[in-house]
Amino acid sequence: GAVVSQHPSWVICKSGTSVKIECRSLDFQATTMFWYRQFPKQSLMLMATSNEGSKATYEQGVEKDKFLINHASLTLSTLTVTSAHPEDSSFYICSASGGMVSEQYFGPGTRLTVT
Amino acid sequence: GDSVTQMEGPVTLSEEAFLTINCTYTATGYPSLFWYVQYPGEGLQLLLKATKADDKGSNKGFEATYRKETTSFHLEKGSVQVSDSAVYFCASRNSGNTPLVFGKGTRLSVIA
Numbered sequence: 001g002a003v004v005s006q007h008p009s010w011v012i013c014k015s016g017t018s019v020k021i022e023c024r025s026l027d028f029q030a031t032t033m034f035w036y037r038q039f040p041k042q043s044l045m046l047m048a049t050s051n052e053g054s055k056a057t058y059e060q061g062v063e064k065d066k067f068l069i070n071h072a073s074l075t076l077s078t079l080t081v082t083s084a085h086p087e088d089s090s091f092y093i094c095s096a097s098g099g100m101v102s103e104q105y106f107g108p109g110t111r112l113t114v115t
Numbered sequence: 116g117d118s119v120t121q122m123e124g125p126v127t128l129s130e131e132a133f134l135t136i137n138c139t140y141t142a143t144g145y146p147s148l149f150w151y152v153q154y155p156g157e158g159l160q161l162l163l164k165a166t167k168a169d170d171k172g173s174n175k176g177f178e179a180t181y182r183k184e185t186t187s188f189h190l191e192k193g194s195v196q197v198s199d200s201a202v203y204f205c206a207s208r209n210s211g212n213t214p215l216v217f218g219k220g221t222r223l224s225v226i227a
Binding site for chain 2: 006034041042043044046049093095103104105106107108109
């Protein structure tokens with residue numbers, strides 16, 4: 001099946017710094033990528049939908065200036081958490097679909113801890 | 116808007132017990148339905164899916180049937196194993212590249 005990777009798998013950063021998370025489709029061209037956030041013992045919350053070459057569409061309540069999403073190529077999307085705060089600590093998961101892949105395939109997730 | 120409701124956990128079962136996790140959906144159209152599984156510390160994996168009414172998705176001994184009349188997609192397995200311990204998410208999606216709508220997840224613990 002299609003493979004989606006995320007890097008890093010976990011990261012610890014200090015409050016006020018920015019962190020970039022990468023999501024890559026390894027064996028297919030992902031025209032659409034989705035970014036989710038998962039709080040402990042809770043479901044996934046969709047943050048934004050990203051189509052290659054265009055601006056991301058953010059869900060209500062998600063600050064686009066804080067969570068910068070770039071989808072510059074058909075295999076890579078990045079999520080940058082700017083000026084991170086402890087409340088941004090969470091598990092961030094991406095998914096990708098497109099081309100011959102109609103399903104959404106999920107990355108393994110990135111655990112962010114802001115101290 | 117579209118939504119998915121699944122039974123709250125946690126669910127604790129003994130090995131070889133029968134499993135049912137209920138899931139119902141609301142949708143404006145005719146969505147595809149999915150079950151995803153999340154093992155501890157990992158991302159989501161597609162477990163099974165069904166794309167139209169009366170379709171049955173199955174994988175690894177798990178089954179779910181798309182019931183349009185009851186707007187349900189209940190997950191079942193006849194004999195669970197300890198390795199099935201995970202969080203299970205029911206989800207729907209209206210079309211191709213639209214986002215999945217997830218239920219809140221059900222944590223399953225299987226004890227030997």
